[in-house]
Amino acid sequence: MIVKLPDGRTFEYAGSAKLKDVLVTTDRQLLKTVIGAKLNGELVDFHRVLPADAKVELITIDSPEARPIYRHSLSHVLAQAVKRLIPNAKLAIGPAIDDGFYYDFDVEKPFTPEDIEKLEAEMKKVIKENYPFERSEVSRDEAHKLLSEMKESYKLELLEELPPGETISFYKDGDFVDLCRGPHILGTGQVKHFKLLNVAGAYWRGDEKNKMLQRIYGTAFYTKEELEQFLHMREEAKKRDHRKLGKDLGLFYFSEHIGPGLPLFTPKGEIVRYLMESYVREKQTRYGYQHVWTGHMVKEELYRRSGHYDNYVDSMFPPMIDEGIAFRLKPMNCPSHMMLYKEMGTHSYRDLPLRFAEFATLYRYEKSGELSGLTRVRAVTQDDCHIFCTPDQIQSEFSLALNLVREVLETYQFKDYRVRLSLRGSTGKYVADDEKWGKATTALKAALDANRVKYEPVEGEAAFYGPKADFLATDVLGREWQLSTIQVDFIQPARLGLEYIAEDGRTHTPVVLHRAVTGSTERFLGVLIEHYAGAFPVWLSPVQAVVLPITDKHAPYAGKVLEQLKSVGVRAELDGSNNTLNYRIRHAQLQKTPYMLVVGDREQQNEQVAVRLRTGEDLGAKGVAEFVHFIQNKIADKELI
């Protein structure tokens, strides 16, 4: 067999063997750093007997591909530590995840922060004891017997569900054995830099009908530096938390007298909302959208017909009954826009596409435990749109929506995004109409392909009425947010009896594309606050410039400068408070005001302002007219500063 090292070197080994044995007999040094291998691009275990003609690539511990393997191994170490401290704890599952790993346990008492410290200490012991991970393959009966003896009821449940013919394997390290597919690192001593992060309740298999287990999250890295950097990023994310910044910058509040998930926006917060919405509104108008308004309440009956009632009644606020008729606060716009389409009379194919956009505040009864700052609220203002078109317009309409999405994301400096194609799952809420689903899915795929958009299909993520292309944008901290979405719907228009007269003179059902660009104003604002760390681009800043007179005697001149800025629509303020200049600069700085305009004798004499940026940069003195021109360009170009 030919073994390739990460540095490109290769060596050969005669005959078939377990990779581990190959390493033992050829290069023992490698045992310290090799944690996995790939055979034909697929991860393989050290314990698998490889054929003589195999070509394997070794993965060393510092490779990104190695992470899930050693993180998963650390989850075993965690389980081992739990078992040592709480012998009757039952094991559930313990996978590697994007940022680390977790393990779910069924324990009598939930873990406390002290438990976590103890567990960390115990894990360090296990690592120090450096047990090899040993794989054993057993028959189903043996596995059943073993797990029964161990009283691992959750593992037994997992075993039952393994498909017939599947190899059943256990991994043992020291005093710990676990049903596990693998692969694993060679020994517990290979990764030393890890941290347990938090404890949380988690339902067995994510189903609230099941028992609540205790989940412990942790992470692991190869080097101490990587771990520290990860923890630093978490700190950074905490500093950028929009809930904290929203308060610090005075943008929005929640009041328990108003209700959970119902944010209140201050004048500063509302101006940002207004600017965000105006921007998208203007863009949409240019893209041929028409803005409509369909109010806040709808008869429940409409949602029964559209299918929303069956699928989302739990997410609607309870009904208001008037003379026996139930009304609902509007949880989505689609049926309203479709009714508007109908009321506007007979539509000719010549009228299509019709693009109805609306910034409507929708009310969704999110479960209390799910609310979170602005990213999850009960009053959401969606930048929603429904495009009524003919089947052969789908592709061009999709392209148009895609361009709009791209342009807006770029303006907000989301440089990277990926697309998830959310498809119907085999079971669930989906409307049963294979023909329409087939058409919709084919049309959406064709539209993505025609625009050369790469996507990854995910089954079971579609809306009940059709497939979706969801855009996941990456922010400056590398976190992903699902913002934009474009969806194809053949179902609702038919259910609600929408029609148009086609070229053949007959009645046809239009297709509806649902799309949102920023998603919702509230959520997007929350994301933006974190993306920009509260330092909004000039065009979005609630206060764009603050004038700072050095002493009282410069106040009249400062007032004049302020008026000049205001007269051209710049959002400027004057800070003539009885504080030192340094103090007022610091204050403006903490408020992330883009421009600080210091005026003293020199500036007054020359009709100037001394321009300081919130970055700390000093642009020196500029004529007032020059600065006005300067900031107006920055605003028009939507520059950061």
Place this chain on the structure above:
RNA sequence: GCCGGCGUAGCUCAGUCGGUAGAGCAACGGUUUUGUAAACCGUAGGUCGGAGGUUCGAAUCCUCUCGCCGGCUCCA
């Protein structure tokens, strides 16, 4: 909704064994007249999230409740 944690002044937090609430910042008043990230002095501010209970006495102990945080799940 469920599991766990947390609620003390506008903000950040201290408050011992149950003995009746404190700091810094912010605010306000004054002094200072300031040249690029915190001048100085003073004043005011709290039903300790809410309700009930135990106790001679509760921020502190117990019960319920509301809100927030970390997750689970879902997101038309």
